[in-house]
Amino acid sequence: MSNATDLFDVLGNRxxxxxxxxxxxxxxxxxxxxxxxxxxxxxxxRWRNERYSY
Known part of the structure; x- marks a missing residue:
């Protein structure tokens, strides 16, 4: 790959x-x-109370 292609890939990803x-x-x-x-x-x-209230 060329440097220009690498630059475009990096910029596109950003x-x-x-x-x-x-x-x-x-x-x-x-x-x-x-x-x-x-x-x-x-x-x-509320969830704890429901779970531990028997």
Whole structure:
């Protein structure tokens, strides 16, 4: 391969990675907006109480 081809591959990979990161951030923001009022701590406590209450 030539140096130019290698350079284009590297730049293409960086661009693709940047797009994937941007997409992931957008998805996380969307999920965070939908989960208003949800508390992971309360959920874990509820699961533990259900599991260990006989």
């Amino acid at each position: 661009y693709r990675d940047a797009n994937r990161i941007s997409d992931a951030i957008r998805k996380q923001d969307d999920l965070r907006a939908k989960s208003l009022g949800w508390s992971g701590e309360r959920e874990v406590e």
